[in-house]
Amino acid sequence: MNVTQTIENIFKRFLPSPFAIAVILTILTMLLAFFLTEAPSNNESHFLTILSYWENGVWNNALLVFGYQMMLILVLGHILVLSKPMNRLITKLTNLVSNTSNAVLLVCISTMLVSFFNWGLGLIFGAIMARKVAEAAQARNFKINYPLIGAAGYVGLMVWHGGISGSAPLKVSEAGHLSSLMTGVGNPHLASKLPELITFQDTVFSSYNLVLFGILLLVIPLVLYFVGKSTKSDFVTLPVYQEETIENPKNLKGAEKINHSKLIGIGFGILIMITLFYQYFDAIKSLAISPNLLNFFMLGLGLILHGTFSNFLKALGEAISDASGILIQFPLYFGIMGIMRDSGMIVLISDFFASIATTTTLPIFTFFSAGVVNIFVPSGGGQWAVQGPIVVESALKLGVPLPKMIMALAYGDQITNMLQPFWALPLLAITRLKAREILPYTLLMMLAAMVIYISGLLIW
Template sequence: MNLTRTIENIFRKYLPSPFTIAVLLTVLTIILALAFTSSPQNENHFFNILSYWEEGIWNNGLLVFAYQMMLILVLGHVLVLSKPMEKLIMRLTKYVSNTANAAVLVALPTMLVAFFNWGLGLIFGAILARKVGEYAQKKNIAINYPLIGASGYLGLMVWHGGVSGSAPIKVAENGHLKDLMQNISGSALTAQWPEAISTKLTIFSVSNLMVFATVVLVISAVVYFLGRRTRTNPTNLKTYHFDKQEKKYLVGAERLDHSTVLSTFFGILVLSVFLLQYLPALRALNITPNMLNFLMLGLAILLHGSFKRFLLAVEAAIGDVAGILIQFPLYFGIMGIMAQSGMINQISDFFVSISNETTLPIFTFFSAGLVNIFVPSGGGQWAVQGPLVLESASQLGVPLYKAVMALAYGDQVTNMLQPFWALPLLGITKLKANEILPYTLLFMGVGTIIYITALLIF
């Protein structure tokens, strides 16, 4: 399709790596701050801006946030590589009989899993798509493998409204809002910001759960329809192996690394402490990053059955976080400039001047989708765009939880266009971006209609 080739060529020719984009955005922010803001008299404005940038990069609270997001991604990937998850994936593939039901068998579980953890959903969907392709090839079942691969990427269209969504779970953390907004020029006094926005109002609200259920059902129907109407393609796939650990004779203390008893004990210990520490918050449906990561840590150790298998899985997953590790500080620096120079106040005033309580969430949705193209990490995007969204919502009287979800919806839907997070899936499935783009663009269009309708209704 000409459209998908054009989009792929645009990304390849005109969009450099996400790190380079982060550097260019930093330079652009410095220039804009110099042009449109000013410092107190007798102070060097350029030096002040550089100081704001440096302070933002090493903002302790935001660095903790970056580490929390890295753990969410790594532990999610680690869970997929466990034996129980392998058995689940292999069991699902046995129900494949044609492209239509294969696409649903990939799309539906992937979206459900991604609602719990986006890193888990991303790798789960990729491996499930690959195993469905292998099973169909082995059983001589004709399928449209690119559609199956695109279905395995659908978790990235629902993740930010789910349990691991960067913005909703971070604002549920006590003190985050005040820390984020304390340097915003012209904002309300820090004391007037709420301590937290519970996930009961965002992720677990009736409106968000209805939106998620609608997306799951409608998109599942779409992939089924496409599976019935599209042509099949031959595949030539080698067997993808979950566990590449070589068995060897164990000596002395090596037995502890491979001990099922020790790892099971420690996994149960972690989960017991999780219940002891977080059960009240869990009952209140208030999920925080630390809470989610602690649960996944215990589950990952328990499901892998030994520290050795767990650490091998961590080693396999650790490459996923390279972008977060090196790019997040640059996003924090951008936020530091925008917050302390007064740019956020100026931009929010502009949005307030052209918006009202009804249209601001829609503007937020589309702007978040656009920003996601240049800042492909939801956590990084929250650091840059979150203060602007909160400030604008506060001025117009839009509920803060609605503004947060509008950003989350806009960010997640354009993942179907943004190829950055598709790279792990493409590597596992051995597909090319232009093979899945025709389908992911259609998913993005359907999702956009659902999310905008929801923002207008709720």
């Protein structure tokens, strides 16, 4: 029995559903906070206080706003992929495959490139690419390792935080964000040395980050290629995934014509794009990309590509259904984050690494601590909100460049997505695969990427 089969059998036996994992992690976090943190000094019950931290996190207004932004990034990215032009492109690409090995190369490389631009778009693009490969294999009657191809469609979540839609690079590119983040936290003298903002030129588009991404773009597909050569393939049986179809309804009357008018649909999309470039021109020019900018862009582009409100809303219905699991689990992870933040657990984790670190090793410890925290809080923006102050404070104390520390957190956060199935929910819904089927292969990708990221942080 090979290694991947052994891992798959372990996951089949012990891994519950993603929602159950969120509940288990919630209870585990409560227990850890109870035993590892100090009870409040006002004689209130320690456990009831922890429950209060949890409830405050579940309904944290700032995190709910962030959650809505992230849901829009996911849903709008999905809507783009469901458009006719994107589906024609995906179909042409998948017609090139004839076996597992060349299928994983195609799915992995294209998904990583798309995810570097936008994580939501990349996640859905990779899922539909994997599904289309399976449909092509079914139609042309050749065998594939479908779980491996599904894992290749999930690889974008291992590079997203170092890309254009990465939460930490996006937030620090906002003027005044670092100062507001550090208000009332740590040494005021150190905080006064903070820059107004850190642009993408120092983070996402820096030479070191682009080189690391280029290496990943070469190594990870090759790893999956050779795994595909050595693992068992089989025939798949799936219903054909139904994408949007452009309607040409006849005899429409009155207001019905608005929903099916290409002039109005595309015209409104163009209006959004004009507003985007007028409102965000300076931000685009300085590479200060924000979640609102990305969402506005994808909203306008989605309307243009779909052509009519009718087609756009049909795709919206499909996208919303696949995002439902994330919608209900987000508050649970916000609650976990509330416990970790208010009880001091996250400070314990990060301070432990900082206390044993040097200038050279601090980014490595930040990488690992971010990976650990991401298992409990699989939200890049939420993780930055609670771990960011510790990262910034320790960087200022030891004199480590802030862009390097920000990217170390980003790399660590994204790497353990390959173990945490939270963000795989839309992919699993589209591909009809189970988390335990893809995780043995995502684990291999994670180990290969860890070597690359750690080497990059040491050499940089």
